[in-house]
Amino acid sequence: xxxxxxxxxxxxxxxxxxxxxxxxxxxxxxxxxxxxxxxxxxxxxxxxxxxxxxxxxxxxxxxxxxxxxxxxxxxxxxxxxxxxxxxxxxxxxxxxxxxxxxxxxxxxxxxxxxxxxxxxxxxxxxxxxxxxxxxxxxxxxxxxxxxxxxxxxxxxxxxxxxxxxxxxxxxxxxxxxxxxxxxxxxxxxxxxxxxxxxxxxxxxxxxxxxxxxxxxxxxxxxxxxxxxxxxxxxxxxxxxxxxxxxxxxxxxxxxxxxxxxxxxxxxxxxxxxxxxxxxxxxxxxxxxxxxxxxxxxxxxxxxxxxxxxxxxxxxxxxxxxxxxxxxxxxxxxxxxxxxxxxxxxxxxx
Numbered sequence: 554x555x556x557x558x559x560x561x562x563x564x565x566x567x568x569x570x571x572x573x574x575x576x577x578x579x580x581x582x583x584x585x586x587x588x589x590x591x592x593x594x595x596x597x598x599x600x601x602x603x604x605x606x607x608x609x610x611x612x613x614x615x616x617x618x619x620x621x622x623x624x625x626x627x628x629x630x631x632x633x634x635x636x637x638x639x640x641x642x643x644x645x646x647x648x649x650x651x652x653x654x655x656x657x658x659x660x661x662x663x664x665x666x667x668x669x670x671x672x673x674x675x676x677x678x679x680x681x682x683x684x685x686x687x688x689x690x691x692x693x694x695x696x697x698x699x700x701x702x703x704x705x706x707x708x709x710x711x712x713x714x715x716x717x718x719x720x721x722x723x724x725x726x727x728x729x730x731x732x733x734x735x736x737x738x739x740x741x742x743x744x745x746x747x748x749x750x751x752x753x754x755x756x757x758x759x760x761x762x763x764x765x766x767x768x769x770x771x772x773x774x775x776x777x778x779x780x781x782x783x784x785x786x787x788x789x790x791x792x793x794x795x796x797x798x799x800x801x802x803x804x805x806x807x808x809x810x811x812x813x814x815x816x817x818x819x820x821x822x823x824x825x826x827x828x829x830x831x832x833x834x835x836x837x838x839x840x841x842x843x844x845x846x847x848x849x850x851x852x853x854x855x856x857x858x859x860x861x862x863x864x865x866x867x868x869x870x871x872x873x874x875x876x877x878x879x880x881x882x883x884x885x886x887x888x889x890x891x892x893x894x895x896x897x898x899x900x901x902x
């Protein structure tokens with residue numbers, strides 16, 4: 554396990570260096586922005602560089618290793634960089650759609666851009682400028698993902714097919730999330746479908762498939778990776794749902810109860826709503842202030858929904874790791890994926 558942990562640390566360091574070099578190279582092509590290039594460097598490049606645990610590139614790496622890829626192959630860094638840029642785009646746009654003020658304990662990209670507008674004394678509405686410019690920055694990160702993938706080696710076509718599917722699924726999942734929040738209802742099955750496509754597949758399964766594609770892996774290994782990834786992706790999102798309601802803002806970097814206030818239809822809240830009485834169900838549909846958040850949290854605990862979700866997470870992680878047994882995945886990759894499963898679901902942020 555120590556060896557695997559050291560490799561994980563080494564991967565994060567290599568990924569950060571690769572991202573730094575890539576971002577500088579791509580940003581230099583935008584010199585025509587003049588002084589505004591400094592804004593892009595500070596806000597967009599800073600957001601990509603300083604945030605996150607590099608979880609998705611880690612899944613790319615271990616999908617590559619599971620398919621027999623070398624840990625020193627720079628093509629897997631390029632693929633990991635592509636996924637991390639898609640993730641940055643998704644977070645930036647998600648914060649715009651949710652009207653969020655903080656991300657990772659700092660102002661969201663659109664809010665930082667609004668503050669820049671106000672500080673410059675420019676004309677127009679700072680909020681509108683911030684949201685519009687953040688959308689452009691998200692699109693730029695999305696575009697740079699393709700530029701990163703161009704360095705992913707001779708199996709570019711296979712890799713691009715996976716990355717395209719990843720992006721289409723996360724867009725579809727985000728639409729489902731918005732649509733069901735607007736409709737005001739989602740049962741357990743719908744909540745599970747939303748979380749699978751909004752987060753689970755693009756966090757675990759498709760990054761694994763991307764690494765597998767870059768390594769030119771056997772299709773049978775890809776099936777084993779999916780058997781591991783699907784339950785783990787669900788467990789990852791369930792942990793995210795729990796943190797969205799019960800997490801410590803100083804650790805998660807987001808206001809407590811934000812998902813409740815925004816009417817997000819997660820598996821956790823759908824289960825609590827199903828078990829609650831009429832008043833409790835109505836409360837979960839109309840959370841507006843801190844008092845409502847506190848009452849909703851108590852309701853979720855009282856209905857046993859939180860305990861059920863914790864048991865489900867543990868069961869899903871067990872199913873994921875068991876899927877690797879006897880599947881022809883190299884032993885070191887099995888250890889790495891097992892450790893990654895634990896890290897993805899026992900996190901506090």
